[in-house]
Amino acid sequence: MKNTLVAELLRNIAQLLEIKGELVFKIRAYEKAALVIENLEEDIEDIWKKNKLDDIPGVGEALTKKISEFLETGKLDYYEKLKKAVPVNMEELGKVEGLGPKTILKLYKKYKIKNLKELEKAAKQGKIRVIEGLGPTVEENILKSIEFAKSTGNRFLLGHALDIAEEIKSKLKKLKEVNKIEIAGSLRRKKETIGDIDILITSKNPAKVMDFFTKMDNVADVLAKGHTKSSVRLKEGLDADLRVIGEKSYGAALLYFTGSKQHNIILRKIAIKKRMKLSEYGIFNKKTNGLLAGKTEEECYRKLGFQYIEPELREDEDEIELAQKKKLPKLISYKDVKSDLQMHTNWSDGNNTILEMALAAKNLGHKYICITDHIGMTFKIVNSLDEKRIKKQRKEIDKANKQLKNFTILQGGEVNIKADGSLDMKNSALKELDIVLASIHSGFKNPKEKITKRMIKAMENPHVDIIAHPSGRLINARPAYEFDFDKILEKAKQTKTILEINAHPQRLDLNYINARAALKKGIKLSIGTDSHDAEQLRHYKLGIAVARRAWANKKDIINTYSVKDMLNLLKS
Numbered sequence: 212m213k214n215t216l217v218a219e220l221l222r223n224i225a226q227l228l229e230i231k232g233e234l235v236f237k238i239r240a241y242e243k244a245a246l247v248i249e250n251l252e253e254d255i256e257d258i259w260k261k262n263k264l265d266d267i268p269g270v271g272e273a274l275t276k277k278i279s280e281f282l283e284t285g286k287l288d289y290y291e292k293l294k295k296a297v298p299v300n301m302e303e304l305g306k307v308e309g310l311g312p313k314t315i316l317k318l319y320k321k322y323k324i325k326n327l328k329e330l331e332k333a334a335k336q337g338k339i340r341v342i343e344g345l346g347p348t349v350e351e352n353i354l355k356s357i358e359f360a361k362s363t364g365n366r367f368l369l370g371h372a373l374d375i376a377e378e379i380k381s382k383l384k385k386l387k388e389v390n391k392i393e394i395a396g397s398l399r400r401k402k403e404t405i406g407d408i409d410i411l412i413t414s415k416n417p418a419k420v421m422d423f424f425t426k427m428d429n430v431a432d433v434l435a436k437g438h439t440k441s442s443v444r445l446k447e448g449l450d451a452d453l454r455v456i457g458e459k460s461y462g463a464a465l466l467y468f469t470g471s472k473q474h475n476i477i478l479r480k481i482a483i484k485k486r487m488k489l490s491e492y493g494i495f496n497k498k499t500n501g502l503l504a505g506k507t508e509e510e511c512y513r514k515l516g517f518q519y520i521e522p523e524l525r526e527d528e529d530e531i532e533l534a535q536k537k538k539l540p541k542l543i544s545y546k547d548v549k550s551d552l553q554m555h556t557n558w559s560d561g562n563n564t565i566l567e568m569a570l571a572a573k574n575l576g577h578k579y580i581c582i583t584d585h586i587g588m589t590f591k592i593v594n595s596l597d598e599k600r601i602k603k604q605r606k607e608i609d610k611a612n613k614q615l616k617n618f619t620i621l622q623g624g625e626v627n628i629k630a631d632g633s634l635d636m637k638n639s640a641l642k643e644l645d646i647v648l649a650s651i652h653s654g655f656k657n658p659k660e661k662i663t664k665r666m667i668k669a670m671e672n673p674h675v676d677i678i679a680h681p682s683g684r685l686i687n688a689r690p691a692y693e694f695d696f697d698k699i700l701e702k703a704k705q706t707k708t709i710l711e712i713n714a715h716p717q718r719l720d721l722n723y724i725n726a727r728a729a730l731k732k733g734i735k736l737s738i739g740t741d742s743h744d745a746e747q748l749r750h751y752k753l754g755i756a757v758a759r760r761a762w763a764n765k766k767d768i769i770n771t772y773s774v775k776d777m778l779n780l781l782k783s
């Protein structure tokens with residue numbers, strides 16, 4: 212789906228027009244279309260292929276032309292020209308949190324600030340705080356966000372890159388010239404952000420495969436084309452490498468190109484100690500150069516004296532040491548999960564009905580789900596349910612449950628943790644829900660102590676079962692709020708509160724490092740996709756990926772239990 216990409220393009224145009232001082236109605240037209248396209252259920256490419264772009268509300272003749280050009284070529288001439296005419300680098304400055312087009316315009320008018328470097332310089336010189344309407348807090352936030360923007364660079368969300376890579380893989384798999392095929396690199400390790408896609412194949416006729424690969428619909432540029440390796444830049448903005456490997460060294464190559472680089476380096480050192488040589492071609496006897504292993508990864512690890520190490524663990528933490536001692540844990544598998552414990556329906560801000568969500572989840576193989584619409588008295592933008600509507604919703608859930616076989620819908624709710632740590636819903640209402648999720652949706656910039664206190668107070672509530680998206684971060688967009696994670700873990704342990712691995716592609720929160728820390732303390736975790744549309748339910752696998760990277764076994768994740776056993780694990 213390119214819907215997000217198109218929306219982003221239109222929004223960038225709107226911002227450039229705003230800086231240029233264009234007429235308001237023109238700017239709004241782009242913004243409005245962006246909003247509509249972002250929320251479309253149908254793939255915009257399908258609509259375009261059917262010649263129906265102008266049926267989309269807010270998309271007229273001019274926008275139809277522009278969107279078609281973009282979908283066809285991956286570029287939009289108008290946008291490229293606009294970028295040249297307005298020398299401000301919006302893509303870069305837009306990444307700085309709290310810096311909207313209006314502020315960017317102010318900064319450009321006053322200091323001719325065009326990019327991140329110039330912004331940083333001005334902030335460090337104290338020039339931002341003196342501008343009317345900005346002040347020292349904005350200046351400080353700008354400096355913090357610049358650090359963050361620098362650290363994120365140009366990396367893609369795992370969920371996004373995985374979709375693109377899987378699609379390429381399935382196309383290549385269909386070619387009769389392709390034998391084995393695997394996605395390697397950071398994607399195979401399920402890292403939360405991805406630099407580029409690495410695909411390995413074996414083939415007797417690589418030339419045909421390379422031809423196909425470099426001519427796929429979504430190729431914007433061919434960076435290299437050869438017999439054993441080709442690289443392309445995709446229209447989605449990231450690069451993909453395809454390598455052809457010999458059958459005999461397929462396992463060694465898979466090992467090498469899966470990484471991480473650090474994991475590889477250590478393996479190679481160990482091989483040398485054992486008088487062997489490890490390369491992407493295989494494991495060789497150092498003296499005679501004879502091939503000892505290479506066909507499969509399992510064989511390679513075995514030859515080095517290790518247990519097999521799952522790709523998600525190959526980050527040079529302590530996996531090599533434990534694999535040597537044959538003490539790696541049995542990780543949760545992608546098939547162990549029976550449920551999804553966070554999702555929204557059209558009762559609050561979701562797109563689908565309860566029954567539609569249930570049927571879609573059942574289709575994915577789940578046995579039960581928990582509907583966790585926003586509940587509360589103050590969070591009205593998302594159409595939060597009050598006590599009365601919670602009761603009404605229960606009736607609809609009961610009805611849906613009667614329509615389903617071998618499947619259970621639970622009623623939960625996601626309640627806001629308010630500024631003072633109290634919850635935005637009465638205990639008498641929370642008590643009636645099967646599962647209560649509490650989460651922070653405001654006051655992200657509170658001092659560390661305050662956020663910690665808010666979370667602790669929420670966990671002390673006997674009705675709160677799960678803290679949802681505990682750190683609040685949005686990958687590449689918003690850093691986590693500051694809180695004392697050790698204190699949260701202590702309190703979670705003491706109160707039996709579950710922490711969530713939110714599997715939304717932009718959240719993955721807890722991240723794998725924090726999830727691992729929680730597991731080490733014996734805290735149980737839940738997986739919730741936070742879906743606002745049935746189409747998003749498939750992301751539960753991203754949650755399992757985080758769990759695996761956190762070394763979770765099946766019992767650590769409450770979604771692997773039967774509905775009855777899972778409910779028994781909760782506080783009350």
Ligand code: DGT
Nearest residue numbers: 396397404405406407467468469470471472475476
């Ligand atoms: P990315 O693409 O930045 O998300 O991360 P990776 O891990 O996919 O890195 P990439 O695409 O540069 O290379 C794929 C794998 O190839 C990497 O995980 C390990 C291996 N590799 C690449 N360069 C080197 C190297 O200089 N030394 C070693 N030992 N391995 C390397």
Ligand code: CA
Nearest residue numbers: 396397407408
């Ligand atoms: Ca890569």
Ligand code: CA
Nearest residue numbers: 407408409452
């Ligand atoms: Ca690569």
Ligand code: ZN
Nearest residue numbers: 625650679741
């Ligand atoms: Zn939420």
